[in-house]
Amino acid sequence: MTLSAIKEILPRLNEVVFELEDGTLVPHHFHVTEVGQITKNFIDCGGVIRSEKVVNFQLWNADDYDHRLKPVKLLNIIQLSEEKLGIEDAEIEVEYQSTTIGKYDLTFDGTKFILQNKTTACLAQDACGIPAEKPKVNLSNLVANPASSCTPGGGCC
Numbered sequence: 001m002t003l004s005a006i007k008e009i010l011p012r013l014n015e016v017v018f019e020l021e022d023g024t025l026v027p028h029h030f031h032v033t034e035v036g037q038i039t040k041n042f043i044d045c046g047g048v049i050r051s052e053k054v055v056n057f058q059l060w061n062a063d064d065y066d067h068r069l070k071p072v073k074l075l076n077i078i079q080l081s082e083e084k085l086g087i088e089d090a091e092i093e094v095e096y097q098s099t100t101i102g103k104y105d106l107t108f109d110g111t112k113f114i115l116q117n118k119t120t121a122c123l124a125q126d127a128c129g130i131p132a133e134k135p136k137v138n139l140s141n142l143v144a145n146p147a148s149s150c151t152p153g154g155g156c157c
Contacts, residue, residue, distance in 0.1 A: 001106040001113075003055045004089045007078060009108055010071040017112040018059060018094070020104075026059055026096065026115070029067040032074060034058035034095075035081040037088065046124025054093040057106075061097070093118075 010016070018026035040052045081087050092106045094115055104115035122128055 001092050001108060002089055003078065003082075003087065003092060005108075006092060006106070006113075007075060010075045010078075013071040016069050016071050016074055018096075018115055019112045020096075020115050021117055027061050029061065029065045030069065031060045031062060031067065032057055032069060032077060033060045035077050035087070036085060037090065038093070044123040044127075046127025048124060048127075050123065053088065053090045055087060055090050056093050056095060058095040059097075 015028075017028070018030065020026070034056065035058075036056050038054050038056045040054075041049070042052075043049050094104045094106050095101050096104060096115060102115075103118050105118055107114045107116055122130060
C-alpha cells in the first residue's frame with residue numbers, strides 16, 4: 001500500500017485497526033511513534049547498484065490503555081511528515097515489535113490494515129546461477145539407454 005492510498009482510506013474510517021497476517025490484532029492502544037522515509041542504497045550479489053525508498057510507520061504499545069489513535073490524527077501526522085520532511089509517495093513499510101522489530105508490508109481489507117510478513121529474496125538470481133524453477137521430470141517418460149542399464153538377472157547390480 002502506498003502513502004497516497006492510506007491517505008484516501010483514513011477519512012472514511014471511524015477507527016484505525018492493525019492486524020497481523022495470523023489474525024492477531026495490534027492492541028487498540030498502539031501509538032504511531034514515527035513516520036518517515038527510508039532510502040536504502042545497496043549492491044546486490046550480482047554487482048548491480050540499487051536504491052529503494054519506503055515510507056516507514058513505527059507502531060508501539062505503551063501502558064496507556066485508554067489511548068486510541070483516530071484516523072484524522074494519523075492523517076495529520078502523515079501530512080506533517082510530508083510537509084516537514086518532504087516525504088514522497090512510496091510503499092509503506094510498518095515496523096512493529098514482536099520478539100524483535102518486525103518489518104511488514106501493508107494492505108487494507110476494507111475495515112482493517114493488515115501487516116503482511118516480508119520475505120527476503122535474491123535480486124540477481126541470474127548472476128548467482130539460481131535456476132528460476134527446478135525442472136520437473138516425469139520418471140515414467142525417461143528412456144533407458146540399453147548399454148548403461150541393468151536388467152533383472154543381468155549381473156550388473
